[in-house]
Amino acid sequence: DTEAPLNSVSSPWQSSYESVGRSATPAEIASWDIDVRPDFxxxxAGSGSVEDGESLWMERCASCxxxxxxxxxxxxxLxxxxxxxxDIAAGHVASLNDSTRVRTTLMKVATVSTLWDYINRAMPWNAPKTLSSDEVYSLVAYLLSLAxxxxxxxxxxxxxxAEVQALLPNRNGMTQEHGLWKVDGLADVNNTDCMNNCEQAVKVESFIPDFARNAHGNLQQQMRVFDPFQGIDTTQSKGA
Amino acid sequence: DTEAPLNSVSSPWQSSYESVGRSATPAEIASWDIDVRPDFxxxxAGSGSVEDGESLWMERCASCxxxxxxxxxxxxxLxxxxxxxxDIAAGHVASLNDSTRVRTTLMKVATVSTLWDYINRAMPWNAPKTLSSDEVYSLVAYLLSLAxxxxxxxxxxxxxxAEVQALLPNRNGMTQEHGLWKVDGLADVNNTDCMNNCEQAVKVESFIPDFARNAHGNLQQQMRVFDPFQGIDTTQSKGA
Amino acid sequence: MLMPVISQQARAEEGDPDILNLPPWSKMLGKSVASPSYGQPSKYEANIQRRQSPGLTQTDQASVSFSPLQGMFGMITASGLHFERHHQGWVDVDPRRHRLMINGLVNSPKVFTMEDLMRLPSVSRIHFIECGANTGMEWGNAAVPTVQYTHGMLSCSEFTGVPLSLLLEMAGYDKAKAKYILAEGADGSAMTRTIDLERALDDVIVAYGMNGEMLRPENGYPLRLVVPGVQGVSSVKWLRRIEVGDQPYATKDEAIHYIDLMPDGQHRQYTSIQEAKSVITNPSGGQRLMSQGFYNVTGLAWSGRGTVKKVDVSFDGGRNWYTANLEGAVLPKALTRFNIGWVWDGKPAILQSRVTDSTGYVQPMKRQLKEVRGSRSVYHNNAIQSWRVNESGEVENVQTA
Amino acid sequence: MLMPVISQQARAEEGDPDILNLPPWSKMLGKSVASPSYGQPSKYEANIQRRQSPGLTQTDQASVSFSPLQGMFGMITASGLHFERHHQGWVDVDPRRHRLMINGLVNSPKVFTMEDLMRLPSVSRIHFIECGANTGMEWGNAAVPTVQYTHGMLSCSEFTGVPLSLLLEMAGYDKAKAKYILAEGADGSAMTRTIDLERALDDVIVAYGMNGEMLRPENGYPLRLVVPGVQGVSSVKWLRRIEVGDQPYATKDEAIHYIDLMPDGQHRQYTSIQEAKSVITNPSGGQRLMSQGFYNVTGLAWSGRGTVKKVDVSFDGGRNWYTANLEGAVLPKALTRFNIGWVWDGKPAILQSRVTDSTGYVQPMKRQLKEVRGSRSVYHNNAIQSWRVNESGEVENVQTA
Ligand code: HEC
Ligand code: HEC
Ligand SMILES: [Ca+2]
Ligand SMILES: [Ca+2]
Ligand SMILES: [Ca+2]
Ligand SMILES: [Ca+2]
Ligand SMILES: [Ca+2]
Ligand SMILES: [Ca+2]
Ligand SMILES: [Co+2]
Ligand SMILES: [Co+2]
Incomplete structure (x- = not known):
């Protein structure tokens, strides 16, 4: 859209960069190409039982x-x-609509590949990429059993x-029908640039609660020591 | 020339800033307004002798x-x-034309006010603004006598x-006839943007002398440790 | 009671002692050049630093540090103040051992060293990076006290690097099948995000330079992706791999997080663009106007879809609006600084800013956003921000109905 | 012998050990956010820092530290790498005690605190600052080994502050009589420079912000003048006073220094504009091309009279020229980054760049400059720079006839 990344130039060498870098070897690709897609x-290949997953979980995951x-x-x-x-029948977790309930990972996730891929690449948090494939299978199995x-x-x-995917409780819970993916997608919320007499009655409906006034520390110490707008000493109560 | 510093805006408050800041008092201006112009x-008012200047010089300036x-x-x-x-008669120091001679302050300076102003504002270097006016007079006098x-x-x-100004050796040594003061001044040097077969014989007429190769330290340690253009180890001799 | 401003204190009869008595720095020899050889801010600026929001995250490594927007100027973010969002901590990568791989639907999978990448044609462009969760704490209510915490997951830098399109061309991506790319990091989280191929070929940069020097370690040293206009998580740090594919990858941070819960219980997935947004940075929450009179009201505006066309500012909670100045070069997918003059008369006031971008999109009011998206989203809160000035000059974060 | 590049070393049969064996940072939990709370460059960047040129000055406080242009990117200078030129050392000014006075031919002499100045309408703009003595060591011969020392008294930052024109209006400058202003610093040297009123009313900024934060102490914290396009010494640091007058002031650094000795023995005084200039920063002196093949050749161009229109690059000492890419927004009196592709065939080559600015002025060859100005000037050396690549790939600073 904006500006072409490269201008047209007059140098005869401009596009002679093909020799830079080198081909990746199969072993290298195997070492790094770890992503697992929704279509698997x-x-x-591999497998792991809930039972093995449970003991591995206690050892390597439960502490966190x-x-x-x-x-x-x-x-x-999670x-x-x-x-x-x-929910499992519908493929949609109804309690996501209940704002009083915490939204857990298993309530939200729509693709079982996501769990496999993530545990494999990033968990355990303090020692990522140390699990075997079978161990990842067993841990995913254990999480599925807990839910x-x-x-x-x-x-x-x-x-x-793939059969498990067909049981995932929120498998139908995602939509990609919106204008926020493509650069030229359509916005879903509209405002106008009204300039005068726009709002009839201006009412404040939400203030920061008093207990939160100093919850981020003394704001005076988070503002420049000289400034037309000086920091408020929030160790003092309001208006003091 | 470029862009107006302030856009036209619609705020009725835009130019109500006159109240910001305050008037300077006479005493404040007297404290800071120290500049001395060529027209004095x-x-x-004040005075100082060469003799006083000499002893003051020995005390406060000679060490540097x-x-x-x-x-x-x-x-x-200096x-x-x-x-x-x-030179004193002509108001122009001829030896400035002699490239083998060091160009001293008194050879260059065209306005005696410059010496007075500078010594008063900045000298001695490690204790500026500690001289009385009479002391500055005497130090200028001493420098004039040395020359x-x-x-x-x-x-x-x-x-x-003013009489001393009329004796200053390089008082006629300055020109303001050039295009480098005003934004729209005329450039004095011209080149063309010839694109092909511009120089007939390209000859290098000046290289860095060999002794200067490592004079700024080992250049290898002044370049990024990874780079398509790596730093040369200048502790080694050329081409090694 | 209003505290007196310093300039009033200084109005002694004869004059200000700080003028009448020369300060020490006018009467001394100062410090040497190159000490320090890498410069640092003044000691008087120590209050202006990145901070966490207590209680927002349970750990310090999967967490956020916010940029102190209330103390910043212009559009460029000083790299020392660039916000941070890590999922598994920041790492100190040895650039001599770092590699970039291109694989997937390509003719010739490739490996590049940093030297290789720095040999290639490069571009330099100024872009903002905003976390998709910026202002997320404010979806429900006014929750945090200052603009650092409401809007500080935001920065803008000049990035230098290789256009991703060039690397994809060099690897010979499959023009018939390729639809998406996956970008992957070399840190513990091996952060991964799906990016649309069309966007990948547009203005995405495989960047090593930031504001004139190499990226900072917390910002992906020695290599990161910069995907202009899109939530920050796509600009994968410590970038080690780009895979070309024909389907989205639904990785953890696009299938479990960075999804938006709509009122009907569906989650919007792959919501990526950071729509037009603006905020007044001064005055803002936690500050106090020290006296009545004229103030320069200043803030930032930006749009992930293009350039800022106009910023309007209101001082009465959105009833009447005035168009602000836009400073300097107004660049695509970059922050734009705005300024407008205002005289505070000592009465309560509610300050708001509202940006219009080059597509004609106008930044929404909170209620307009909620009407469509409900109140349980975390990401993409680009609603108009309100700061209330009360009689004592204190500025508070509020939300209007 | 050419040293092998790392990417060739890494071409083991099975693959690169740095890919086959995951590096430690891919298998660990990284560091916390906000540690440090004010970010710093990677430890691998320690070579990229400001340096003095040994022998250039007799003291460290009346001296220069040069920016490492060979390690920099884009047009913005990281503030930690901003060049320094002090005459009496840099000082740590307490901003609460700093004042700005406006006096002279004005209706109402004024005093401002920092708070006062920050209340006023502000602008933010990107401008270069170049010392008038930049490249001064090269007037006679090739003298210093790297681009850090040949061209490193150069930087470019986004400055925020009050237009000087506004302050002059507020003080009510005498429209009939006023012709010049004097700007004065608060440091020991109380640096003073005369500035033409026409220019002072144009685009001069009384700046407190630099690259998103306050000025650094070495660069004038908390207040400096920024006089775009003019030799750096006019951009007085630690600015304490502006006097309006009807004659130039002939202060030390415009009557004894920053004057140009012409062949006829006259000195040009008040030579102020930094005319159009450019330099290739990579490859440059002291570097070595590690192998034959493609390279991105990159550099900087700027003009004190306006914008960069075009940059041409030669690889054969000025015989043939090719037009380079200009990156990002090309802004008035700002650095402009240029890039051009080149294939090194292993033979000696002489690289040069040549800028044309918006006034049509073309950067001169050294001999053209000398024809008019002789060789005993110190300031305003904007000649085309030559870098010679020899057979071993070493790059040297040379001057052509
Ligand atoms: C030392 C603490 C720790 C350990 C041990 C640990 N985790 Fe985690 N886990 C975390 C943290 C913190 C996150 C969130 C990371 C982020 O913000 O991206 C997380 C995220 C996850 C997630 C993603 C949840 C979501 O909704 O994003 C899964 C799944 C997970 N862990 C599984 C595991 C498994 C399986 C193990 C053991 C093999 C494990 N974890 C071990 C701390 C830990
Ligand atoms: C501690 C060392 C030191 C002392 C003591 C000192 N000076 Fe200086 N002087 C310097 C330095 C260094 C400079 C150059 C400053 C600069 O680069 O702007 C200088 C510059 C000058 C100049 C300007 C020369 C020029 O060509 O720019 C004059 C005149 C001068 N000094 C006079 C004096 C007088 C008179 C005194 C005593 C009252 C004095 N100095 C004491 C170090 C000193
Ligand atoms: Ca893959
Ligand atoms: Ca005066
Ligand atoms: Ca997350
Ligand atoms: Ca503007
Ligand atoms: Ca000097
Ligand atoms: Ca361009
Ligand atoms: Co994020
Ligand atoms: Co200088």
Whole structure:
């Protein structure tokens, strides 16, 4: 859209850069090409049981995510019981509509590949990329079992993972019908640039709660020491 | 020329800034308005002898500039004997044309106010703005005497400084006839943007001398550690 | 009671002691050049730094540090104040060991060293980076006290690097099949994001330079993607790999996060563009106007779809609007600084800014945004920000109905 | 012998060990956000810093530190790498005690605190600052080894501040009599320079902001003048006073220095404009091309009289020229980054760049400059720079006949 990244130039050497860099070897690609797509492209063959997943989880994951993946000490809960059989049938988690409920990973995720891919690339958080493929299968299986998507005796593998995808509670929960992906997509919210007498009654409906006044520390120490707008000493109460 | 510093805007408050800041008091202006112009506007009344200047010089200036202001330990010499009586008569220092001679302050300066103003505002270097007006008069007088512009028994004052100006050896040595002051001034050097077969014989006439290769330190340590253009190890001799 | 401003204190009869008595720095020899050889801000600027929002994240490595917009100027972000968002901490990559791989639907998969990349044709352009979650804490209510926390996941830098289009051409991407690319980082999180091929071929930069020097470690040293106009997470840091594909990848940060919960319970996925947005940075929450009279009201505006066309400012909560000055060069997908004069009469006031971009899009009011998207989104809150000035001159973060 | 490039070393049969064995940063948890809270460059960038030129000056406080142009990108100078030129050292001014006075031919002499100045309408613009003595060591012969020392008294920043014209209006300058202003610093040297009133009313900024934060102490914190297009010494640092007058002031740094000795023995005084100039920053002196093949040749161009219109590059010492790309926004009195592709065939080559500005002025060859101005000037050397690449790939600073 904006400006062409390269201008037209007069140098005869301009496009002679093909020799820079080199071909990647198959072993190199194998070492780095770890992504797993929703259609399971990239998924290595292998398998892992819920049972193995459980013991691995206790060893390598539970300290941060809790024994049942329901802790929010390090991160919001991965699983927490807000998923119903009706959700699994519909492919849409109804409790996402309930603003009083915490939204867990398993409530939101629409593609099981996402879990496999992410655990494989990034977990455990303090030692990423140390799990074998089979270990990743077993951990995904364990998480699925905690959310009652599979039974305790389930063994997840590259062969049956597509069947599990078909059970994922929020598998129909995503839409890509919006104008925010493509540069020329259509905006969904509109305003006008009215200049005069635009709002009839201006009413403040939300203030920062008093307890939050000093919750980010003394704001006076977060502003320049000289300034037409000096920082408020929030260790003092309002208007003091 | 370029862009107006302020756009036209629609705010009714745009130019209501007159109240910002405040008037300076006479005492404040007196404290800071220290500049002395070539026409001696700004020069305080007072006087100082060469003799007083000499002892003050020894005390406060000689350590850096040398007893006769001819040292270049801290700075190029202020005075060094390249000024002739003919120069004083002509108002133009001929030896400035001699590229083998060092160009001293007193050879170049065209306005005696410049010396007064500068010593008053900035010297001694490590304790600026500690001299009285009379002390500045005496120091200027001493420098003038070192360059044989005034005699040893001279007393410089606001009353006779204009006469000294008329003796300044390089008083006619400046020209303002050039295009580099005004934005729309005319350039004095021209080139063309010839694109092909422009130079017939390309000859290198000046290389960095070999002794200067490592004179700025090892250049390898002044370039990025990874780069298509790596730094040369100049502790090694050329081409090694 | 209003605290007196310094210029009033200084109005002694004879004059200001700081003028009448020369300050020490006017009477001394100062410090040497190149000390320090890499310069630092004045010690009097120590309050202006990046900060976390307590309680926002449970860890310090999967967290955010916000830029102190209330203390910044112009459109360029000093690199030392560039906001941070990491998912698994920032890493100190050895540039001599760093590689970029291009694989997938390409004729010839490629590997580049940093030297290789720096040999290639490069571009330099100024762009903003805004986290998709910027202002996310404010979807429901006014929640955080200053513009640092409401809008500080925002920065703008001059980036230098190789156009991604060039690298894709060199690898010979499959012009018939290719539809998407995946960008992947070399840090622990191996951050991955899907990018539309059309966008990848447009103005995306594989960048190593930022504001005249190499990227800072927290910002992806020695290599990051810069995807102009799009939520910051796509501008993958410590970039190690680009894969060309024919389907989106639905990785964790585009399938579990950076999705927008709509009122009907569906999540919008692949919401990417940072739509036009603006905010007044001075005065702003946590500041106090020290006296009545004239002030320069200043702020930032930007649009992920193009350039800023106009910024209007209101002082009465959106009833009446005045068009502000736009400073300097107004560049595509870059921050634009605006300024407008205002006289505070000591009465309560509500300050707002509203940008119109080159597509004609006008920054929405919060209620307009909520009407369409509800209130449980986290990302893409580009609503008009309100700052309320009360009688004592204190400025507070508020939301109007 | 050419040293092998890293990418060739890495061509093992199976692959590069740095790809086959994951680096530590891919397998660990990284560091926290806001540590440090004010960011710093990578430890691998330690070679890129400001340096003095040994022997150029007798003291460290009346001296210069040069910007490492050979390691920089784009047009913005990272503030930590901004060149320095002090005459009496840099000082750490307490901004709460700093004042600006306007006096002389004005209706109402004025005093402003920093708070006052920051209340006023402000502008933000990107401009270069070049010392009048930049490249001065090269008037006679090739003298210094790298572009840091030949051209490093040069920087470009986004400045924010009050238009000087506004302050002059507020003080009510005498429209009939006023012809010049004097700008004065608050440091020991109380640096003073005369500026033409016409220019002072044009685009001069009384600046406090630089690249998004306050000025750095070495660059005049908290206040400096920015006189775009003019030798840097006019952009008085630690600015404390502006006097309006009807005659030039002939202060030390415009009557004893910053004057140009012409062949006839006269000195040109008040030579102020930095005329159009350009330099290739990579490759440049002290670097070595590690192998034959394609390179991005890059550099900077600027003009004190307006904008860069075109930059031509020669690889054969000025016989044939090719027009380079100009990057990003091309702004008035700002640096402009140029790039051009080149294939080195292993033979000796002489690289040059030549800028044409918006007035049609073409950067001169050294001999053209000398024909008019002789060889004993110090200031305003804007001649075409030559870098010679020899068979071993070493690049040297040379001057052609
Ligand atoms: C040392 C703490 C720690 C350990 C151990 C750990 N995790 Fe995590 N985990 C985290 C944090 C923190 C995040 C969030 C990272 C982010 O913000 O991107 C996370 C995120 C996740 C997520 C993504 C959740 C979402 O909604 O984005 C999954 C799935 C996960 N962890 C699974 C595991 C598994 C499986 C293990 C063991 C193999 C494990 N974790 C070990 C701390 C930990
Ligand atoms: C501690 C060292 C030191 C002392 C003491 C000192 N000077 Fe200087 N002087 C310098 C330096 C260094 C410069 C150059 C400053 C610059 O580069 O702007 C200088 C510059 C000058 C100049 C300007 C010369 C020119 O050509 O620009 C004059 C005149 C001068 N000094 C006079 C004096 C007098 C009179 C005194 C005593 C009252 C004095 N100096 C004491 C170090 C000193
Ligand atoms: Ca893949
Ligand atoms: Ca005066
Ligand atoms: Ca996240
Ligand atoms: Ca403008
Ligand atoms: Ca000097
Ligand atoms: Ca361009
Ligand atoms: Co983010
Ligand atoms: Co200078």
């Amino acid at each position: 492209t990239g998924l290595p 995510h809790g024994d049942f993946a329901d802790s929010n000490k390090f991160f919001s809960p 699983v927490s019981g807000n998923i119903t059989e009706a 009652y998507i599979v039974d305790y005796d389930f063994v997840l593998s590259n062969e049956n993972i | 506007t700004g020069l305080p 500039h040398g007893d006769f202001a001819d040292s270049n330990k801290f700075f190029s010499p 005075v060094s004997g390249n000024i002739t009586e003919a 044989y512009i005034v005699d040893y028994d001279f007393v410089l004052s606001n009353e006779n400084i």
